[in-house]
Amino acid sequence: MKTEKLVSAFEAVLYAGGEPISIDRLSQVFEISPERVISGMTALAEKMQKNNSGLELLRLENTYQLATKTEYADYIKKAFDMRRRTPLSSAALEVLAVVAYNQPVTKSFIEQVRGVDCSGVVSTLIEKGLIEERGRLDLPGKPLLYGTTKNFLRCFSLSDLTELPPLPKSDPETNDVGEQLEITDRSEENVN
16 A cells, blocks of 8 residues: 555544554554654644644554544534533642553552542542553552553553653652652743
8 A cells, every 4th residue: 555545544543542642553454664654644744734724633652542632622612512621739740640650550559659548539540540540560459550541641642651741859868748749830831
C-alpha cells in the first residue's frame, strides 16, 4: 500500500475507533512493521498540521488516538450541550501524584504518604478514569494495586510517564515540607 493511502487508512481507522489503538494492533491489521506504522503516523500528524485540521494525533505510550484540538473545546461543549466537569480537588491531585510517581501502589501506601483515609478519593479517580486497578499484591489480604490510565496521560497532555516533571529534591537537614510544596506548585505553573 502506498504511503499516502496508508496514511488515509490510518486516519479512518483511528477516527472510527475513537479509542487509542496500539502500534502492534495497527501493525497486525495493515500487515506492516511497527516502524512503518510509526512513520505513517508521523506523516498523518504532518498532514493534519499542514491542513490546519481541527483534529490532532495523540501518541499515548505505545498507542495512537485522534482527538479534537483543545482550542475548539468551547464549541464542542456548546454543540453537544456538555456540562462543565468539576475540577479535581487538591486531595484528588495529591492522590493522583502519589499514584503517578510511584505506581503500581496500594491504597494503604497512598494513605501512608498522605496521612489520611483516601477511599473516597481513590473511588472518584477510578470513576473519572484517571486511575485503574492493576492487579493485587501477593501479601495477606491481597491488596489492590493502582496505576494511572491512558486517560490520565490524555488529560495531562503527556505521551508517557517519563514526561512527568521531576520531583523536588528533599533537603535532609531542614526536611521542610512547606518549602517542598512551594517548589512543586511552581513547577506545576511551568507545565501549564
